[in-house]
Amino acid sequence: MPSPVPPPESPVVAEGLTKTFRRAGHSPVRAVDDVSLTARTGAVTAITGPSGSGKTTLLQLLAGLERPDAGRVHVGGVELTRLGERRLAAVRRQRIGFVFQAFNLMPSLSARDNITLPVELDGRAVDEDRLAQLAERLGIADRLDHLPSELSGGQQQRVAVARAVLADPAVVFADEPTGALDRHAATALLDLLGGLAHDHGLTLVVVTHDPGVAAWADDVLAMDEGRLAGAAAVQPALP
Template sequence: MTTTTPSPSATSIATAARTIGLTKIFGTTDSGVTALDAVDVGIEVGRFTAIMGPSGSGKSTLMHCLAGLETPTSGQVLLGDTDLTRLSDKALTLLRRERIGFIFQSFNLLPMLTARQNVELPLTLAGRSVDRERMDRIVTVLGIQDRLGHRPSELSGGQQQRVAVARALVTGPDVLFADEPTGALDSRSSTQMLSFLRSSVREFGQTIVMVTHDPRAASYADRVLLLADGRLAGELHDPTEDSVLAAMKGLGE
């Protein structure tokens, strides 16, 4: 039996994104695999939410649907008031570029560009001007203001990591998604990454959703959503590493 608390009603919180009856089946509906089974969940504005669950629980699929990277089999996914399930592929591409940020395990920095150019790249592609005040705040919080003229090959792994975070934040996305962002990092770099993410919530009011298998990483979040067998199994508020471990044990992890 888990030690989680029940999910609050989606109407009781301000949400940046939410799902309604979200179902995702891979393969045919008769013989396919149900990754998500009628999931209702709200992502709180200006909060750091972690998604956890045993392998095969549907946590990555939930994030991909929220981010518009996967098409639901049924149900709705809303970013603010925008129903992603009603958008064309072109409209989804524009929405992801303009309203969603991503951080992946690999930093995906372009080697021929300077750190500054890498950070500003999403704005360049979107034809948007750089908000210099926001840019200055981000690079100051991340401590890379004196490294912006350097190319990735001239930066340490930790500095490259910070550039990737700055790039995700500079557009002011409605939601920033982080997919196992500490999975390829050593302990020190992992701690730095998680601290940067938490600081971006505190400093910029950023909404963050992180998929992780690491209870320590999840303890940096304000809230942990727990999935099991494609369904929401509970949640934790103000989690600690111990409370996450206990909850995961209750799910059979």
């Protein structure tokens, strides 16, 4: 029987996610403990919490970068938790964008080649018009031929954002996207991400410990000791 498909207005739906890390000689650590949530289309959802609260692990589970011990994740109508590694990798390339705090750009590739790399690895042609529009919107149109070492921190982060959204994914996950930026660059990046979400229907899920980022988001989910706390935690009902 095929997996049930969540409603289209909820491109990210998770139910009962649990993840425990075990190391020899140490007590098990339950980083994510029975978490359920949804993220809305065209909205920015911020997951906040102190260091060690489990928010980064939760983001990795939602993006298919980690496997849960229990629970289910749907992204763009696909249940990630049922996929084999090869199919999961393909879905991540096609439906999911990820913005890492440390940028994770290839130092030997130009900004343009960094942006297009995931699309090319998926065997697809690059949409040159979309690339040009993104570069213009992100203010890096004149920096596409430069190596990452020739770019400022803010420009590198914008390249990472362009890479994440070029393939028109169902959702973009961002791990502390402003953590390596000064306040001016962080504000500019948030304005750009918010515009992509609200003007183009992009669903954005952000992990942050910055109250300013949380205040900018449309929905805020507070996390503590592996659990979502308060009324902000949305409990879906997947069949």
